[in-house]
Amino acid sequence: MRAALLQDLEEAMRRSSAQGVLYGQTVANVAGIANSDLECMDILYLEGRVTAGRLAEVTGLTTGAITGVVDRLEKAGLVRRERDEKDRRKVFISVVPEKAMKIGELYVPMQQAMEKVFGAYSDEELRLLLRFANEGYKGVLAATEALKSLIDTPPEKRPDLKLKKLRRQP
Amino acid sequence: MRAALLQDLEEAMRRSSAQGVLYGQTVANVAGIANSDLECMDILYLEGRVTAGRLAEVTGLTTGAITGVVDRLEKAGLVRRERDEKDRRKVFISVVPEKAMKIGELYVPMQQAMEKVFGAYSDEELRLLLRFANEGYKGVLAATEALKSLIDTPPEKRPDLKLKKLRRQP
DNA sequence: GCTAAATCTCTTAGTGACTAAGATATATAT
C-alpha cells in the first residue's frame, strides 16, 4: 500500500523532473545559447556574483569548460567578468540584468503554469511542499556525495546494495 | 506572505531539480555512458519498449542522434533493437534487464536518501506530494508547449509577458 | 493495383562543447 504510493511518487517525480530538463533545453534553444550556458545563468541568479571556480564546482564541468561558457556569455552581453581586487587570481562572474531579462522572460510560461498549479494549494500545504523540496535537495546532495564515494570503492568492498524493483509492469 | 512562500518554493524546487540533474550526470559518468544515453535508459524503464522515433520525441534529440545513442547502448549490451514485424520501418528498443541492473544499482544511494526523506511523511502527506508531482508534470508539459508556440510568434505579437522578479536580494 | 506522398530509421559531413594536461599569474607557508 505505502510501498505502491512511494513507487508512484518516485515515478511521478522522475517524470516531472525529466520534463523540467526538457523545458530548460527549449529555453536554451530559443535563447540561442548552449545548455550549460543557461545552467550557469541560472546559478548566477540563485547565488548572485560567483567565481569561475564555483561555477565549475556546481555544474560539474572542468574549469576549462567554464572559461568557454563565460566567454560565450560575455560575448552575448549576458554576464560580466570582474577580477577580485583582494585576490587577483579570482574572477567574479555577474549577470548583466538588462540583457538577462530577455532570457528570464522565457520562463514566464513556466511561472504561469506553476502559479496555476500552486493556486490549488493552501498556505499550509505549500509549506509542506517547501519543507519537502528543501529536504529533498539535501537528500539528493547527500546521495550525490555517496555515489561519488562509491566510485573509488572497489565493487567487492561496496556495501550490499539492494536495488528496489524500478518499475511495476504495466 | 504567500508571495514569499511561493518564491521560496520556486527556488527550492529549482535547486533540488538542478541537483537531481547533477546526480544523473554522476551516474552517467560512473556507468561510463553519455548523458543522453542514460536519459534514454530512463525512458525505456518508464515507458517500456519504445521506438527510436519516440525516443527522439521525448528527449528532444534528432532521429540521427538517437541512432547514435542506440548504437552505443546496444554495443554496451544494455539494449536490444527489434524490428516491428507489423510495420517494418519501425525499430523497437528494449532494455536488457541483466545488464541494465548494474546501472540501476547506481540509483541506490538516491533511493536510500529519498526513502529517508519520505519516511518523515504520513501516507496522507505523501498523497499530497504525489498529487503535486502529477499536476506539476502536466504543468511543465503545458509550459513546454506554450514556450514552443512562442518561438514562431513574432515578438511584437506576443502576449504581454510580465516576468516576476526572480530572486529576492539576499 | 499502381503511382505518389508520407513515415520511419539510418548515413554522412561538419560543428561545437567538452576533457586532460599543462601554462600563467597570484597567494600562502616554511
Added chain:
DNA sequence: ATATATATCTTAGTCACTAAGAGATTTAGC
C-alpha cells in the same frame, strides 16, 4: 626567498550533436 598551493586560462584532441538527405516501407489517391 623559495616552494607549494590556488585560480583561471590555453591548447589539442575527442565525441555527441545537427542538418540534410538516402533508403526502406507503408498509406492514400486515382
